[in-house]
Amino acid sequence: MSSDQGGDHPHLPHGSVWPFWLAVAISLLGIGLVMLGQSLQMNDPNAAHVASPLSLTVLGLGVAAVVGTLAGWFFEDYKWWPSNTGTGTHIPKAGALLFISSEFFLFGALFANYFTFQHLSHANGLGWPDGEVELPLLKTGFFSLFLFASSATIHKADNHLRRNEHKQFVRWWGLTILLGLVFLGGQVMEYTNLIAEGHTLGSSQFMTAFFILTGTHGLHVFGGLGLLFVMWLRARKGQFNAQRHAGPQVASMYWHFVDIVWVVVLTVLYILPALGFA
Amino acid sequence: MAAAEFVMAEPSHKRTGLMRWLTTTDHKEIGLMYLWAGFVFFILGGIAALLMRLELFQPGLQVVSGETFNELFSLHGTTMVFLWIMPAVAGLGNYFVPIMLKAKDMAYPRVNALSFWLIVPAGILLYLPLLIQGWTAVNVTWVGYPPLSTTFPGVGLDLWILALILLGMASTLGSINFLVTIFKMRGPGVTLFNMPLFAWAQLATSVLLVFSLPVVTVAFLMLLFDRSFGTHFFTGAGSEPILYQHLFWFFGHPEVYVLILPLMGVLNEVIPKFSRRPVFGYTSMAWAMMGIAIVGFIVWAHHMFTTGINPTVRAVFMFNTMLVGVPTGVKVFNWLTTMWGGQIALKAPMKHALGFIWLFVIGGITGVMLGAIPVDYALHDSYFVVAHFHYTMVGGAVFGIFAGIYYWYPILSNGRMYNEKMANGQFWLMFVGFNLTFFPQFLLGLNGMPRRVVDYDPLPQYGNIQTLLNQMSTVGAFMIALAVFVFLLNVAVSHRRNVRVSADPWGGNRVVEYQLWEQGRVKLGEGLIVDHEPEPLAVTEAKARAAAERLEAA
Incomplete structure (x- = not known):
């Protein structure tokens, strides 16, 4: 043609x-x-x-x-x-916002599944969780603090970038990556322990919902870390400044989103059952 | 604008031949690839349909086995929805939305290319099982309800799930791209409420996809996990098969509006142009499309009336379903009032647009019938449903695609013009063939013939009426196939003959895409140059008149 x-x-x-x-x-x-x-x-x-x-x-x-x-x-x-x-600064941001709102629906569907299982389990008189499982609330809560802290450090890095303080920007950005890695390490540990205790993806409906929700979130953390790492490498090469910061801004929006989802996951999967609301 | 002027048109590599197409990020070239890919899959899906119609020509089993028949209708549905109509509308959208917005390109040119390249492996994975001895292609219908879809063994079904996930990713990225382009890339003087209505249609479509696709992607992943990794989402103790239907139709119903809205957008362009009048009720058209999109999110359970869900829920969904008729009616009446008192030029694009209105209204009204719970109880899973959605998807969407391609043919094919006589023949073959195929199916459905079944009762006590209706349907299907062949022949002939036009051949209202094209600013492989003064309107109008007269004389 x-x-x-x-x-x-x-x-x-x-x-x-x-x-x-x-x-x-x-x-x-x-x-x-x-x-x-x-x-x-x-x-x-x-x-x-x-x-x-x-x-x-x-x-x-x-x-x-x-x-x-x-x-x-x-x-x-x-x-x-x-x-x-x-395409300029404001355009990646718009796309990232749309992508994030699409992701909210993805997690929404996973939570819909979680609550459906919970409802059915109660209806079948099995209670919830429907198997013998003790989630390590304290340990996971401890590792969660690292993720929550990383949202603060990335915000700080962003502020430094806006003021053209390049050195501090790179430093706080790197710290964010470390905090994210610690959180992810905690997740890996928790998975290892649960699997050692005999829990698998299909061992009970609770474990299925648990692994699929935390696993999807974990993959998002992993992807987010990759994005942060790329931005960190580029920043070290002297890219990004107060005028041109689309990449770091998109990465930081995404990172905040991953953090927010974890607040909900932690609340629904760990805290509410521990308080007896399940 | 930011401090630095960003450029999208940075010449970095010049590639030719295959590498050019593999590496292009130009929205127009990607649009063309979408259209070509769409037609390839249209033919494959069409062959599946013809085989089914051949089998149903007579009662009993003659052409294919029941197992093959299951594969045929599943492949047909999946292909036509995801690999024909969606790529075709993505192609038209990719080509024309940035031009209409006077944007240099789509917002994310590389992501745009990624969206296209994801559908190619998806199509290959879907059809691969047919080529391998002992494999079964998808045979669980295009909706894939559990428990059948979780328990039927074989890798073919896994590949179908994988293909759908890839297609979902492609559309999600594509829709984000369209939305950002429409909101952030509009050129000088283009606002949301003066941009062409085709762009509004893409906007509404993209909203639907961005929020519905993640949900069905989760459903498909759960299906894959149930099949492969020992979970019990949809089958087994403590599971909920109906959850799959909720997740699927939360996407599936918006999806049918995704298939029709962009083509409504085409009609919004074609009907004013060929009525020599401005579109009636621009703002109401825009909001009607957004209305369809928004209400489209709260009607999904009308696909599940017979599953035994809560009666109150059912009533709410029935009400919402009826509600869709309102914005749709606004659009139909706006088209009619646009034509009212206009000088209607019955060229091929307009004929297809009028065909769209006729057939879509029939499809829409039968949709309202099926939306009523008692009627749905009687007609669910019968041929009435098949006829209903083909009147919207073929009578609407496919006629709309042809209208769009004919309308923009000179731009799409670098100034070549199609043969109007052949296009006319194609239209009538298609229109008559379509009605001959699908109107009898309404009657078959009312007679109680179930869909997705390889054989039927001829009803000898009523003079073999069932056989007669099926035979009419089969003859009609081959007429549609002939029409598509005539269309492709027309394309081939136009390239051979090389009849060229250099200006808008249609006359009537001036439209932005033809204006820019006449000025030589729409060229394959080049971003639109937006920052210089356009040619004075009088000059382009004179050119257009001259071109129209030449064409009239030819």
Whole structure:
């Protein structure tokens, strides 16, 4: 339809190979997940439920491919920065707000599932949680403090950026990443303990709802940390200032969102049952 | 504007051939790729439909087995919804919304390309099982209710879930892109309440998608977990199969408005243009579309009247469903009043637009019928429902897509013009064929013929009426296929003949996309240059008149 186009016109939009490869990478990750599911044979009660090496390899390759292509994508942002290629400060912010509101519906659906299970469990006279499980409220509460603190430190970093205090900005931003990592480490510990106690994804309806909610949140924290890390690298290279701060601003909005979701998850899954409201 | 002037049009690489298309971030090139991909899947989904109609030509099993039939209607539904209508409207939207807003490009050009590239693997994954011996493609209908969808073994169904998740990601990102473009990228002088109504249609559509897709993505993930990772979301003790239906239809009903609203937007452009009158009631049109979008979020349970949900809830959803008729009625009457007293030019785009109104009104009214609980109890899962939504999805959406493509054909194909006679033939084949296919299905449904069943009772006591109606339907389906073939032939011929126009061929109201195109500012691979004075209106108008006269003479 367009072979007769071309020539040396100015204003050719910059092409990029990364959208194509990212789509391929995401598909590969999905295929790995499907292969993993197939190899576990959960529907066959006599099977060993062990993941096949092939499926784990494909899944691993998928994860690596997604991370790699995203790195390429962000490296383009980094390269384009000096030439002002992009859409301006207010536009990434609008997209981030919309993305976050879409994510609220995602968590809304997960909570809808949680409350449905809770309701059914009571209706069936099983109580809630419907299995023997003791969530470590104190330990998780302790690690949550790190996440809550990270919302404060990122706000501080943002303020420094607005005042062009680049050094402090990078420092507080780095601290935010550390705090997020500590929280994520706490999550990993909690999962390890729960699994050691014999709880699995399918061991009871409560555990299913628990793992899917906290797992989805954990993945969001992980993704958010990746975003923070990219911004931190770019900031260390001297990018971002009081006039141009779209990237850090988007990352910090997203980070606050992840924090807010955790407040709800912690309240509903840990605090309310501990207080006897379940 | 920020302190620094940001540029979107930074020439970095010049690629040719395949690499150009693989790496493009130009909204127009992406729009064209969407349209081409859409047509590929339209043909695949159409073949599935033709096979089904062949099987149903006579009672008994002749062409395909019951198992294959299940795959055919599941593939047909999934394809037509997610891989034909959605890419086609995304294509038109991508191409024209930034131009109409005088924006350089979409807000996020790379994310835009990502949205497109996600639908390609999704389509491949969906059809892959057909190519592999021993695999079963999706066979649980396009809605995939548990417990069937959680218990039916085979990797084909997992791949279907994966494909839907990929398509969901693509649409979520695409809708965010449209919304940010519309709110933040409008060029000089373009405001929310003077932008073309097609952009309003995309706005309403995107609102629906952004908030409904995450919910169904969760439902699909739960399905995958139930199938693969030992959870019991929808089957087993303490689970709730109806929860899936709630999550699915929370998306599924907005989705049907997603399929129709952008094409209503096309009609908002086509009808004033070919009536030589300004659109009647611009503001009410814009709000009607937003009204459809908002009410669209609170009607989902009308798909679940027969599942035994709470009667009070049912009544509320019935009321909300009836409510959708109001903004839809506003739109239909606005189209009629736009035409009232106008000089109607019956070119192919306008014929398709009029076809849309006729057929969509039939589809809409039968929708209100089905929205009434007692009627739904009688007709649920019958061919009446099939006929109803095909009158909206084909009679509405697909006629709208053709209207849009014909209307913007010169811009889309770099100045080439299609053959009006062939387009006329295509329209009548399609219009007659469509009614021949689907009107009998209303009657079949009233006779009690259930949908999704490979065989039927010919009802010999009534003179084999069931067979006769099915045969009419099959003949009609092949007429639609012929119409699509004529359309594709028309496209091929237009490229061969290379008849070119350099100006708006339609005359009538001046519209922004043709104005900019005539000025040579809409070029593939180039961002729109927005910061210079446009050509004086009188000059473009003279050009348009001359072009219209030339075309009239030809």
